[in-house]
Amino acid sequence: MRNNKFITFEGIDGAGKSTHIAFVSKYLQDRGIDLVSSREPGGTQLGEKLRELVLHETMHLETEALLMFASRREHIAQVIAPALARGAWVISDRFTDASFAYQGGGRGMDLAKLDALEQWVHPHLQPDLTLLFDVPLDVARARLDATRTLDKFEQEKTDFFAATRNEYLRRAAQFPQRFRLVDATRTIAEIEVEITGILDDLLAQR
Ligand SMILES: Nc1ncnc2c1ncn2[C@@H]1O[C@H](COP(=O)(O)OP(=O)(O)OP(=O)(O)O)[C@@H](O)[C@H]1O
Numbered sequence: 726m727r728n729n730k731f732i733t734f735e736g737i738d739g740a741g742k743s744t745h746i747a748f749v750s751k752y753l754q755d756r757g758i759d760l761v762s763s764r765e766p767g768g769t770q771l772g773e774k775l776r777e778l779v780l781h782e783t784m785h786l787e788t789e790a791l792l793m794f795a796s797r798r799e800h801i802a803q804v805i806a807p808a809l810a811r812g813a814w815v816i817s818d819r820f821t822d823a824s825f826a827y828q829g830g831g832r833g834m835d836l837a838k839l840d841a842l843e844q845w846v847h848p849h850l851q852p853d854l855t856l857l858f859d860v861p862l863d864v865a866r867a868r869l870d871a872t873r874t875l876d877k878f879e880q881e882k883t884d885f886f887a888a889t890r891n892e893y894l895r896r897a898a899q900f901p902q903r904f905r906l907v908d909a910t911r912t913i914a915e916i917e918v919e920i921t922g923i924l925d926d927l928l929a930q931r
């Protein structure tokens with residue numbers, strides 16, 4: 726078993742992932758961890774080009790899923806697998822749970838097809854820890870509206886995000902050994918206290 730960890734951050738848009746990734750990166754690096762921080766879709770030159778397409782172009786839902794997994798395949802080959810192999814920790818802003826939540830839950834794509842893609846692209850790789858930042862839809866929407874121009878996903882309606890959130894919660898219940906459900910309605914400082922405890926447990930396992 727390797728000592729270095731692969732940590733993923735998940736949640737509906739506006740839940741606060743990016744905010745907490747910055748905190749986690751600093752916390753781990755301050756403790757001497759060799760850390761690679763990345764994101765999906767994206768994380769490689771090709772992946773970032775695919776990201777531009779999937780976040781801004783209208784397309785068939787299966788095309789969207791395939792592009793997410795294409796970006797992921799490249800991300801694993803170029804970034805995640807080499808980093809884990811040399812002993813670095815990897816944190817990724819989203820991974821395959823997002824495909825199940827957004828393409829499966831949100832868009833209603835057959836989950837069996839997503840299972841098949843997962844088996845194809847990373848049959849043996851799973852995160853050691855997945856932090857799922859959970860907030861009600863109105864809270865996420867208010868946070869997004871206050872900050873930025875919305876992309877294709879962020880412009881989706883309430884029903885889409887309700888189904889996306891439900892699928893995230895279903896997967897958290899299905900894989901309790903790696904998911905930690907974080908109540909992201911609390912203040913950033915309160916959430917950081919909880920995350921610190923989770924990270925300290927991981928660091929103690931080394
Ligand atoms: N716990 C919190 N309380 C209040 N505001 C928060 C909290 N967490 C994040 N925010 C604010 O909400 C906004 C969205 O946060 P952030 O960009 O981290 O979300 P995100 O989940 O990464 O979104 P996306 O998935 O769309 O990139 C930011 O302005 C951030 O400062």
Ligand SMILES: Cc1cn([C@H]2C[C@H](O)[C@@H](COP(=O)(O)O)O2)c(=O)[nH]c1=O
Nearest residue numbers: 738765766793819820823824827828878
């Ligand atoms: C990996 C992945 C992502 N998505 C969606 C989820 C978000 O709306 C965007 C990425 O934007 P973020 O601000 O960087 O979170 O892409 C998806 O639908 N399916 C996926 O597999």
